[in-house]
Amino acid sequence: MTAARRAEATEFADRVLDVVDTIPPGRVLSYGDIAEYLGQGGPRQVGRVMALWGGGVAWWRVIHADGSLLAGHEREALARYQREGTPLRAAGDGQFRVDMRRARWAGPVS
DNA sequence: GTGTTGACAATCA
DNA sequence: CTGATTGCCAACA
Numbered sequence: 001m002t003a004a005r006r007a008e009a010t011e012f013a014d015r016v017l018d019v020v021d022t023i024p025p026g027r028v029l030s031y032g033d034i035a036e037y038l039g040q041g042g043p044r045q046v047g048r049v050m051a052l053w054g055g056g057v058a059w060w061r062v063i064h065a066d067g068s069l070l071a072g073h074e075r076e077a078l079a080r081y082q083r084e085g086t087p088l089r090a091a092g093d094g095q096f097r098v099d100m101r102r103a104r105w106a107g108p109v110s
Numbered sequence: 111g112t113g114t115t116g117a118c119a120a121t122c123a
Numbered sequence: 124c125t126g127a128t129t130g131c132c133a134a135c136a
Contacts, residue, residue, distance in 0.1 A: 009133090031118055035132095042132045043118035051117050065119055073117090091124095 012041060013049040020050075020057040025084040027105035028098050030065040037107055067097040 019034055031043035031050075043065075050059055060077040063069060067089065069077045078096055081088055087099035 032120095035118090044116065044132055045118095045134095047117040048133070049117095054117075059117085062117080064117085070117055 012038075012045065013053050016046055016049045017053060017057050020054070020059070020062055022108060023058060023061045023105055026086050026103070028061045028063050028086065028100070028103045029105050030063060030100070032065050033104070034062065063098055065100070067100040067103075069096065069098070 015038055016034060019029070019037060023029055029037075031046040034046045035042050046062070050062055054062070058080075059070070060073070060080040063077075074096070078088075080086075081096075081098065087102040089097050089099045091097065
């Protein structure tokens with residue numbers, strides 16, 4: 001059942017993308033949080049989905065658990081954060097990270 | 111079937 | 124706070 005397996009992968013991806021699309025402006029979620037929220041897979045699987053099909057959603061709202069930004073897209077994400085008012089934290093060297101303590105979204109239900 | 115890699119995470123030094 | 128190590132899950136050669 002290779003077709004079924006592919007269908008499952010697409011379904012998982014669809015769920016992840018749906019969750020990401022549900023994240024309100026000014027908030028973020030970590031890969032592990034999304035995996036935990038879905039109750040399946042893991043942070044890496046979420047990361048894979050984002051890498052493949054994340055281009056159609058607010059990928060900048062999905063970051064690492066420690067609040068670090070995506071490698072290679074820091075400038076883009078930073079612009080989004082400043083525009084949406086996402087709580088940021090400067091490290092002094094130009095290293096900006098999201099303040100997970102405040103920006104972390106609890107989900108549709110809180 | 112085995113080993114390596116990866117948009118990760120938690121823990122330890 | 125930074126860096127290194129281990130654990131996890133799935134894809135890929």
